[in-house]
Amino acid sequence: MYVCIYRFLLKASKGKIENILNQGVVPFDSYYYNHLFGGCRIPHEECDELKSHPNSRHITVLRKGKYFKVEVLDNRGELIPVRQIKEKIQYIMNLAGDLEDERLIAGLTAQERTIWAEQRKVLMRKAVNKETIEAIESSLLIVYLENEPANDITQRSSVCMVGRGNNIWFDKVINIIIFPDAHMGHNIEHSCMDATVSYCMNNPTLHF
Numbered sequence: 084m085y086v087c088i089y090r091f092l093l094k095a096s097k098g099k100i101e102n103i104l105n106q107g108v109v110p111f112d113s114y115y116y117n118h119l120f121g122g123c124r125i126p127h128e129e130c131d132e133l134k135s136h137p138n139s140r141h142i143t144v145l146r147k148g149k150y151f152k153v154e155v156l157d158n159r160g161e162l163i164p165v166r167q168i169k170e171k172i173q174y175i176m177n178l179a180g181d182l183e184d185e186r187l188i189a190g191l192t193a194q195e196r197t198i199w200a201e202q203r204k205v206l207m208r209k210a211v212n213k214e215t216i217e218a219i220e221s222s223l224l225i226v227y228l229e230n231e232p233a234n235d236i237t238q239r240s241s242v243c244m245v246g247r248g249n250n251i252w253f254d255k256v257i258n259i260i261i262f263p264d265a266h267m268g269h270n271i272e273h274s275c276m277d278a279t280v281s282y283c284m285n286n287p288t289l290h291f
Contacts, residue, residue, distance in 0.1 A: 089155075089162040091284045092120050092223070115276035119284065122256035123220040124272055126192075126200035133275045136221040143222040144175050145250065147230060148184030151175045152218050176228065190249030224257035232263050243268035257281070 121136035140156035153171050157163055188206070191199050206212040219225070227250060233239040243260050245251075251258050251270050258270035271281040 124254040146179040146228040187249035192253040
């Protein structure tokens with residue numbers, strides 16, 4: 084999965100994604116590939132802002148309500164060995180333990196936008212909160228390691244679309260949800276781009 088997404092990231096950063104034609108005639112706007120990785124919707128009282136972080140080298144991993152910053156690109160912007168990523172993920176799963184952290188601030192991103200904007204301002208007053216939120220918002224994407232299995236596609240779809248209301252950072256352009264049985268899905272922040280953009284990333288990943 085990480086290799087496929089990285090390959091797509093490289094193509095997007097170099098403008099080498101092949102255009103998709105609507106009904107075989109009209110090309111979709113490829114501008115929004117610039118916001119797919121490292122993109123985040125920032126709440127404001129009047130109007131939200133779409134922020135991009137093209138130089139980001141880390142992802143955010145969410146497990147048991149705990150957030151981890153994981154570097155996945157080296158100083159040259161190349162993907163670190165997959166073995167190292169696997170080791171980091173395993174370390175996170177061990178470190179997260181069995182207890183769910185009750186301070187699930189991701190739920191705030193599901194609130195009415197003005198309320199979330201006000202709450203974000205309050206949180207950002209503390210340095211530790213500011214550092215954490217900025218790390219989440221600037222990450223390439225979020226990987227959520229689901230700890231509860233889903234029995235069928237209906238349950239998996241529900242988890243990917245709405246989760247439990249507190250385990251998906253809805254402002255991030257890409258949330259990847261991985262289930263214990265290795266099924267996975269995506270939650271895409273759709274207000275800033277057409278769904279076709281995310282489809283172009285999902286398709287090669289699912290067929291890897």
